[in-house]
Amino acid sequence: MRKGIVQLVAIAVLIGVLVTLVAVLFQWLPTSASEEFDRIQDIYWFATIISIGIFAVVAAVVVYSVWKWRVPLDDDADGPPIHGHTGLEIIWTAVPAILVIAIGIASAVVLSENGRAGERPLQVNVVGQQFTWKFVYSDYGDLTSGELVLPVGREVRFTMTSVDVIHSFWVPNFGQKQDAVPGIETTILVTPKRTGEFAVICAELCGLGHATMRAKARVVTQSEFDAWVKEQAG
Amino acid sequence: MTTTQHEPEQVEAYPEHFEPPHGPTWRLIFGPGLVRGVWVAGLFFVLGMLLVAGLRFWWGWDPVWLWDVILPIAGMVTAPIGFLGGIGAFDYWLHYISGRPTRPEDHSGHGARTWKDYFRVNTDHKVIGIQYLVTTFTFFTIGGLMAMFFRAELAQPGLQFLDSQTFNGLVSAHATLMIFLFIIPAFAGIANFVVPLMLGAPDMAFPRLNALSYWLLPIAGVLFLASFLAPGGSFATGWTGYAPLAEGQPLGQTFFNMGVQWAGASSVMTALNFLVTIITMRAPGMTFWRMPLLVWANFTTSLLVVIATPFIAGSQFFVMFDRIMHTSFFTPEGGGYALGYQHIFWFYSHPAVYIMMLPGFGIVSEVISANARKPIFGYRLMALSLVGILFLGFSVWAHHMFVAGMADWLRVPMMITTLLIAIPTGIKVFSWIATLWRGRIHLTTPMLFALGFVTMFVIGGLSGIYLGSVPIDIAASDTYFIVAHIHYVLFGGSVFTIFAGVYFWFPKMTGRMYDERLGKLHFWLTFVSFNATFFPMHYIGLRGMPRRVFDYDEAFGDLNFVITIASFVLGASFVVFVYNVVQSWVRGPVADANPWRAHSLEWQVSSPPPIFNFDEIPQVVGGPYEYGVPGARHAVMRSGEAAREVQHA
Numbered sequence: 001m002r003k004g005i006v007q008l009v010a011i012a013v014l015i016g017v018l019v020t021l022v023a024v025l026f027q028w029l030p031t032s033a034s035e036e037f038d039r040i041q042d043i044y045w046f047a048t049i050i051s052i053g054i055f056a057v058v059a060a061v062v063v064y065s066v067w068k069w070r071v072p073l074d075d076d077a078d079g080p081p082i083h084g085h086t087g088l089e090i091i092w093t094a095v096p097a098i099l100v101i102a103i104g105i106a107s108a109v110v111l112s113e114n115g116r117a118g119e120r121p122l123q124v125n126v127v128g129q130q131f132t133w134k135f136v137y138s139d140y141g142d143l144t145s146g147e148l149v150l151p152v153g154r155e156v157r158f159t160m161t162s163v164d165v166i167h168s169f170w171v172p173n174f175g176q177k178q179d180a181v182p183g184i185e186t187t188i189l190v191t192p193k194r195t196g197e198f199a200v201i202c203a204e205l206c207g208l209g210h211a212t213m214r215a216k217a218r219v220v221t222q223s224e225f226d227a228w229v230k231e232q233a234g
Numbered sequence: 235m236t237t238t239q240h241e242p243e244q245v246e247a248y249p250e251h252f253e254p255p256h257g258p259t260w261r262l263i264f265g266p267g268l269v270r271g272v273w274v275a276g277l278f279f280v281l282g283m284l285l286v287a288g289l290r291f292w293w294g295w296d297p298v299w300l301w302d303v304i305l306p307i308a309g310m311v312t313a314p315i316g317f318l319g320g321i322g323a324f325d326y327w328l329h330y331i332s333g334r335p336t337r338p339e340d341h342s343g344h345g346a347r348t349w350k351d352y353f354r355v356n357t358d359h360k361v362i363g364i365q366y367l368v369t370t371f372t373f374f375t376i377g378g379l380m381a382m383f384f385r386a387e388l389a390q391p392g393l394q395f396l397d398s399q400t401f402n403g404l405v406s407a408h409a410t411l412m413i414f415l416f417i418i419p420a421f422a423g424i425a426n427f428v429v430p431l432m433l434g435a436p437d438m439a440f441p442r443l444n445a446l447s448y449w450l451l452p453i454a455g456v457l458f459l460a461s462f463l464a465p466g467g468s469f470a471t472g473w474t475g476y477a478p479l480a481e482g483q484p485l486g487q488t489f490f491n492m493g494v495q496w497a498g499a500s501s502v503m504t505a506l507n508f509l510v511t512i513i514t515m516r517a518p519g520m521t522f523w524r525m526p527l528l529v530w531a532n533f534t535t536s537l538l539v540v541i542a543t544p545f546i547a548g549s550q551f552f553v554m555f556d557r558i559m560h561t562s563f564f565t566p567e568g569g570g571y572a573l574g575y576q577h578i579f580w581f582y583s584h585p586a587v588y589i590m591m592l593p594g595f596g597i598v599s600e601v602i603s604a605n606a607r608k609p610i611f612g613y614r615l616m617a618l619s620l621v622g623i624l625f626l627g628f629s630v631w632a633h634h635m636f637v638a639g640m641a642d643w644l645r646v647p648m649m650i651t652t653l654l655i656a657i658p659t660g661i662k663v664f665s666w667i668a669t670l671w672r673g674r675i676h677l678t679t680p681m682l683f684a685l686g687f688v689t690m691f692v693i694g695g696l697s698g699i700y701l702g703s704v705p706i707d708i709a710a711s712d713t714y715f716i717v718a719h720i721h722y723v724l725f726g727g728s729v730f731t732i733f734a735g736v737y738f739w740f741p742k743m744t745g746r747m748y749d750e751r752l753g754k755l756h757f758w759l760t761f762v763s764f765n766a767t768f769f770p771m772h773y774i775g776l777r778g779m780p781r782r783v784f785d786y787d788e789a790f791g792d793l794n795f796v797i798t799i800a801s802f803v804l805g806a807s808f809v810v811f812v813y814n815v816v817q818s819w820v821r822g823p824v825a826d827a828n829p830w831r832a833h834s835l836e837w838q839v840s841s842p843p844p845i846f847n848f849d850e851i852p853q854v855v856g857g858p859y860e861y862g863v864p865g866a867r868h869a870v871m872r873s874g875e876a877a878r879e880v881q882h883a
Contacts, residue, residue, distance in 0.1 A: 026773065028772075028773060028776050028777070029776055029777075030776070030777055030778055037709070039705065040705045040706060040708070040709050043703055043705050043706055044700070044706055044709075047699055047700050047703060047706065050699075051696040051699065051700075054692065054696060055692055055693065055696060058663060058664075058667060058688065058689065058692045059689055059692075061667040061670065061671070062667055062670065062685055062688060062689060065606075065667070065670035065671055065673065065675060066670075066675055066677065066685070069606075069670070069672060069673055069674060069675045070675045070676075070677055071674045071675065071676065073676055073677075073678065073750075075674060075676070076831065077607070077674055078607040078608070078674065078861045078862035079606060079607040079608035079672060079673040079674045079861060079862050080608070080672055080862055081608070081609055081860065081861065081862035081863040081866075082608060082609065082611065082668075082671075082672070083609050083611070083612075083613065084611055084612040084613070084614075084615070085611075085612075085668075088664075088668065089612050089615055089661070089665075092660060092661060092664040093657060093660075093661055096656055096657050096660040097654075097657050100653035100654065100656045100657070100699065100702075101650075101653070103653060103699060103702075103703055104649060104650050104653045104703070106703075107649060107703040107704055107705055107706070108646050108649070108704075110705045111645065111646065111704045111705050114705060115642070164478070164482075165476075165478050165479040165482070166476060166478070166479065166572060166638075168637060168712055170712070170780070172709075172777070172778030173778075175708070175709040176708060176709070177637045177708050177709065177711060177712065178637055178639065178708075179637050179638045179639050181572050181573060181638070181639045182478060182565075182566045182572055183566025183570075183571065183572055184566075184572070184573070184639060186639035199778070199787070201778070201780055202780070203637075203711070203712035203713065203780045204476075204712055205402070205471060205472050205476070205479065205781075205782040206479060207479060208398040208399055208402065208470075209398070210402075210782065210783060211398070211783035211784050211785040211786070212785060
């Protein structure tokens with residue numbers, strides 16, 4: 001029996017290593033361009049570690065059992081009549097409970113941090129309309145643009161609505177997403193931390209042109225941003 | 235095929251039924267059946283049309299012939315009712331209401347004597363079970379072909395050979411058919427066949443209602459498919475049909491609104507029937523704690539169906555009223571609330587995920603226990619975890635709306651309940667693998683599908699943990715990560731269990747054995763191509779590809795090409811299944827009554843079972859999974875008289 005346990009653990013470790021390689025050798029997440037996405041990625045890795053552990057245990061027991069206890073189809077004996085084990089059942093109720101509550105607490109903390117607006121964030125009003133985005137900078141005399149330009153390092157509060165159906169404002173590299181809903185206002189915070197060009201994508205099916213409802217997001221330095229504002233206003 | 239002969243004394247007792255007073259042509263046209271179904275449906279269509287036009291004319295509304303109203307009323311309400319009347323689904327009740335002679339013990343529409351009886355209103359739960367399965371696998375084929383079409387389109391970025399409307403329509407119809415016409419009713423079909431047998435009952439509690447619930451189903455399927463013929467194309471707003479998008483759509487959307495009503499009504503009637511059957515028709519000695527887990531699973535599923543389904547019915551009626559009657563339930567211009575739709579829709583559609591999962595849990599428990607030759611590990615906790623999922627299932631709907639703009643405070647509670655569902659689900663997974671431990675494992679085809687299910691469902695469950703966490707969900711929702719997640723849950727989960735169930739009970743249903751080698755080929759082809767199709771979708775989703783788009787970033791081109799090729803292999807693997815089932819059904823080797831040496835009651839009668847299931851009423855004396863316990867029996871067969879005395883004692 002001891003030898004069996006060693007073999008089982010070896011299979012679990014092997015599966016765990018293989019899955020870990022899959023998790024780290026591919027770059028599963030886009031490069032983070034916001035402080036919010038950094039925190040989301042922390043949770044992502046936390047959940048990934050737990051998932052790898054659980055998958056390795058389950059897959060190892062299945063593989064090991066089939067390897068060890070497979071019999072020919074015409075075998076007519078029965079296995080041992082084991083009806084249960086209260087201790088084990090308590091363990092596999094309690095351990096997952098602790099793990100998911102840990103994920104829940106960590107997620108709630110990140111959610112609250114990602115939702116806490118600092119002092120005077122840059123206000124951008126987003127309007128979704130089949131099939132374009134419009135960005136209104138209310139701090140700059142309602143400057144309106146079809147391109148999203150943001151200064152790096154400054155928190156931005158997006159307040160959004162839609163004039164027709166539900167759209168969803170999403171910049172994959174920001175890790176933040178929010179539906180723009182007709183009739184109500186919704187908000188989301190993003191603090192860009194990296195300059196560059198990113199895609200604004202509509203993530204909620206909004207009609208025939210949904211796939212093409214895209215805009216460009218540009219994160220620039222503060223001075224470039226000021227210059228852009230001046231140019232647009234002038 | 236389940237065929238039965240009439241007893242001679244039955245014929246003598248009711249000669250007028252067996253020698254009808256009219257000739258064969260008269261019977262063909264005016265007797266219950268598909269022919270009468272078609273012409274009465276046509277007649278009722280005309281009646282519905284005249285009703286709408288007549289009322290509009292009377293009130294002086296213009297135009298009188300408004301097809302946006304005539305079609306929903308005449309085409310989607312009165313014509314289907316006419317069809318049901320025509321095939322004879324209401325005959326008994328109408329005779330009863332109108333005072334004509336009826337015989338409660340009339341079994342002429344019960345059991346199948348020829349293959350033609352499968353195309354009639356039949357009250358035998360075994361016939362209905364097979365009707366369900368053949369119908370649902372037909373729609374599975376159609377839904378799968380639709381997926382092939384849009385996967386071909388997605389092999390490269392940009393539009394190649396579909397247009398935007400057709401693409402959205404195919405995506406929407408694929409999901410709608412798979413959910414409403416395959417997974418939910420296929421489980422109902424398996425349960426229809428198996429549950430009364432497992433309980434030791436001669437049939438379901440309400441056989442005529444059972445027949446009616448089956449015949450509602452093709453109506454829903456035909457409506458969904460007919461929407462492709464509607465001007466402006468089929469419904470194209472996803473199977474979720476979100477308002478307000480759905481409200482401005484062309485006529486095809488109404489087909490979705492009404493199709494869901496027929497499918498939902500079918501579900502509710504079947505679920506009520508299961509509940510009453512399970513509560514009242516258990517054989518003597520069959521306590522709740524002696525019921526097989528498949529029965530437990532269908533008991534909890536039926537509760538979910540009965541409580542939740544009216545919500546989706548309501549949501550679709552409200553959308554239809556907004557569309558046709560210009561109410562404003564969900565349109566902000568008239569004071570409506572756009573997010574209201576999502577709350578009502580998901581209050582059904584999240585429990586629906588468990589409606590599509592719990593019966594599979596039941597099937598897998600039967601298959602694993604019988605093929606590992608061991609009692610199911612922790613039977614009572616297995617049953618209680620189903621009940622736990624039932625309750626938790628109603629408290630998580632808003633996790634589909636974390637980015638929707640609903641009240642912020644609702645997100646954390648919904649996240650906690652969502653994550654808590656991992657606990658009863660985990661109990662089930664760990665108990666299945668503990669059942670394997672030290673068993674004597676027979677790797678039959680159903681067992682392979684059951685083990686494939688356990689591992690794939692764990693992946694689907696773990697990606698569900700990611701999505702349950704609100705911050706990760708905000709990044710991943712509405713992307714291909716979701717598509718990957720639902721296919722691991724509904725294909726790696728539900729569809730694998732449906733295959734396991736069909737293979738497992740195939741000998742009982744048909745009296746013949748399937749081909750084990752083809753079955754294994756089917757499993758391995760499906761297992762590998764399934765993973766090759768859906769696992770990369772996690773990646774492209776996280777990297778930034780939204781779902782429900784015909785065009786996407788060039789960077790995802792190569793992987794999408796691989797996914798498309800894999801999906802074609804997945805489609806081809808289904809051909810192996812169809813070939814195996816058809817040729818085994820026709821000329822497979824005759825199956826034993828109990829090829830798996832299982833203990834539950836359906837295996838204690840012949841394959842296929844007799845017309846009323848049990849010649850002797852079984853007396854249940856122990857649990858259903860007592861493998862390896864010396865001398866243990868689940869039930870003993872007693873002569874009818876003695877059993878009746880026990881029942882009344």
